[in-house]
Amino acid sequence: MLSAPESQPTESVMSNRYRQPTKAYNNRDFLESKEARPLRILSEYMEPEQRFATYRVDDTIVFMGSARLKPRDEAEAALHKAEAGEGEIDVETARHDLEMSTYYETARDLAYRLTLWSKQLDANEKRFVVCTGGGPGVMEAANRGASEARGMNIGLSISLPQEQHENPYVTRELGFEFHYFFMRKFWFTYLAKGIVFFPGGFGTLDELFEMLTLLQTEKIRKHMPIVLFGSDFWKSVVNFDALVRYGTIDARDVELVKITDSVDEAYTFLTQALTEYALPKPGAYL
Numbered sequence: 097m098l099s100a101p102e103s104q105p106t107e108s109v110m111s112n113r114y115r116q117p118t119k120a121y122n123n124r125d126f127l128e129s130k131e132a133r134p135l136r137i138l139s140e141y142m143e144p145e146q147r148f149a150t151y152r153v154d155d156t157i158v159f160m161g162s163a164r165l166k167p168r169d170e171a172e173a174a175l176h177k178a179e180a181g182e183g184e185i186d187v188e189t190a191r192h193d194l195e196m197s198t199y200y201e202t203a204r205d206l207a208y209r210l211t212l213w214s215k216q217l218d219a220n221e222k223r224f225v226v227c228t229g230g231g232p233g234v235m236e237a238a239n240r241g242a243s244e245a246r247g248m249n250i251g252l253s254i255s256l257p258q259e260q261h262e263n264p265y266v267t268r269e270l271g272f273e274f275h276y277f278f279m280r281k282f283w284f285t286y287l288a289k290g291i292v293f294f295p296g297g298f299g300t301l302d303e304l305f306e307m308l309t310l311l312q313t314e315k316i317r318k319h320m321p322i323v324l325f326g327s328d329f330w331k332s333v334v335n336f337d338a339l340v341r342y343g344t345i346d347a348r349d350v351e352l353v354k355i356t357d358s359v360d361e362a363y364t365f366l367t368q369a370l371t372e373y374a375l376p377k378p379g380a381y382l
Contacts, residue, residue, distance in 0.1 A: 140279035144272055148287070151269060152220065155374065156227035156250060156287040157210055157366065159203055160303050161234025161294030162196075171197040199294045199326060200237040206292065206325075206359050207241030207249075213367055215247055217375070222248055224289060224370060229253060229280075230262045230271060234294045239265035252280050281306065289374045290321045290366045295329040304334075311352055312345075319373035323362045324355045331355070 126132055166174070171194040177183035178190040185193070207226045214224040226242035228235035230251025242249035243265040251266030253273045262271050274280040285307065293304050304324075310316040324330040336353075339345045354365050 137276060137279060140274055140276055141282070144283055147270065147272075151222065151248065153222045153225050153248070153250070153270070153287070155223060155289040156225050157214075157370075158227045158284055158288045158291045159207060159234060159238035159294070160229070160291065160296060160300050161199065161203065162296040162300060163229075163231045163233035163235065164196075164297075165200045165233040165237070165294075166193050166197050167237070168194070168197040168201050196295070199234065202325065202359055203234045203237035203292070203294055204241035204244075206362055207238040208245045209241075209359070209363050210366065211242040211245035211247035211249070213363075215245070224374075225250055225270075227252065227284070227287065228266075229299075230266055230273075232263055234296065236263035236265060238292075239263055243267075252283055254280050285310065285316065288320065289318070289370055290323075292323045292325060292362065292366070293330075295326050295333075301333075308349075308352055312349055319369065321366055321369035322353045323365060324353050325357070325362060327355050327357050 120126060127135065171190070174183055174185060175187070175190040175194050178185055178187045183190060210224065211226055214222075217223045225248055226238050227250040228238045230239070230253030235251070239249050239251060240263075248267045248270060249265070250270045251262050251272065253262050253271070254277060255273055255275055262273070272283075274283075281303070284303070291307060293300060304322075307316075307320070307322065311320055311322075336345070336350045340347050340350060354362075356362050356365070
């Protein structure tokens with residue numbers, strides 16, 4: 097008796113059998129693995145570099161400060177609600193928020209003025225573009241001021257466990273989100289020609305002292321004007337005179353920063369330094 101012929105593979109079985117393997121650069125499991133960490137780090141260097149080149153961004157003025165500061169109108173509205181017993185915060189906190197909103201408005205004003213100044217320098221290159229961490233508070237204020245001056249501005253945001261969104265004033269083409277803090281810090285530092293620090297917390301202090309360390313040790317050799325805005329805050333939080341007195345820094349190290357409460361003074365200090373050290377002199381070889 098003849099046996100029945102073996103059934104032939106169906107078309108679907110054949111297609112599964114000869115399915116195309118996944119290319120390494122499309123393999124998400126691999127790209128998110130420990131072994132691919134060098135690729136992810138390199139991506140956070142190369143992709144921003146390509147984008148900055150595309151939009152002809154040569155250098156930046158970086159704004160650092162607390163993410164907790166509010167615009168004046170928002171702080172005033174919160175105080176009115178608190179005084180009426182309707183707010184989500186108590187009156188004392190609301191009054192403090194209103195007092196601190198001065199720094200939000202100051203950052204907004206300074207970024208606006210610096211952006212207007214920078215736009216007059218070069219019709220092709222984007223010089224001294226306002227750059228922030230892309231979040232709320234002082235970062236939002238600076239991006240907002242630059243946007244109101246119709247200038248491109250940068251947001252170097254970071255992914256955090258707490259949900260955080262880029263503020264709406266960052267130029268869409270120049271909004272970034274980093275995974276690695278050190279790559280984000282690299283881009284803050286590499287393009288910066290001047291930095292303004294407003295009152296802030298651990299993150300702001302971390303960025304300030306890393307920048308001062310790099311300048312003190314001459315790992316950064318370019319001239320870097322640094323403004324600490326808010327003399328009461330900075331003189332109470334960082335006692336530079338005590339560091340000199342204890343001999344842990346030199347007296348000349350204190351000259352690395354300019355402490356002020358004046359937008360005019362900060363603007364003049366930054367624009368004069370940038371003109372002197374970061375712009376080509378007439379007739380200079382480029």
